Amino acid sequence: MARRWADVAELIATQGLKGRLVARPVRGLPFLLCEGLDVHFVPPTLDGPRKARVRGVQHLGAGEYAVEFDCVKNRDAAELLAGSHCLAARADLPEDFEDFMHSSADYLAGFLVVDSTLGAIGTIEDVQEMPTQDLLVVAGEAGEILIPLVDDFIVEFDDEERVLTMDLPNGLVDLDAAEDASAEDDA
Known part of the structure; x- marks a missing residue:
């Protein structure tokens, strides 16, 4: 729909x-x-x-x-x-609004997401459009993580290196918990 x-x-x-x-x-x-x-x-x-x-x-x-x-x-x-x-x-x-939305989501796919505290989190696989902000679907060693795409979180957008550096609030991404959940899924 x-x-x-x-x-x-x-x-x-x-x-x-x-x-x-x-x-x-x-x-x-x-x-x-x-x-x-x-x-x-x-x-x-x-x-x-x-x-x-x-x-x-x-x-x-x-x-x-x-x-x-x-x-x-x-x-x-x-x-x-x-x-x-x-x-x-x-x-x-x-009329070109839908094309723009799809192209921006496609464009971000493959960018590496790096948190200024945690380091590399993973690679953007998709962008889910939500009513108030989009969610980045990021795949990494810890499994799939959803990260709000909020301007206030973005530190640097390196188009050449395809790296999105973010300053995420403490507790938003818990790589240890995600790794534990991923290990349980594999068992």
Whole structure:
């Protein structure tokens, strides 16, 4: 079954008093929010809007955009959405969106994932698309490990050497436990 929704942008801050938000694209996507696009906000907030239509977009530079939504009228309403992600219906996105998603997943396959503390973890076999972030499927000596593909975890992306260096939170990847589980599966 094809997925109906795609995470296309993160709302990182408010801008001004009239309810504009600063947004940036996620996961290496081009910026896809445009006037007239309907979006849903995740995670939903108790008091804030759950969905909106984009009223306007202005490029700010450095990969960031000021976005106006039809139901966000002031700074207080915008503050409720800061930190949210924007989901858009795939049917409303450009025709080449699916090709871009598949090519980016295919492109990452084969990259070595190295943690700044643990060292080499394994090689990316696949990228699983999830609602708020993608998961790297990494195969290594410890077996298969799922690692969230989050910008904050990425230290360096070496395209030439095909190495993705990450700084993963303590406990996210337990190579000893994964090795033990792999050994039990082999028995």
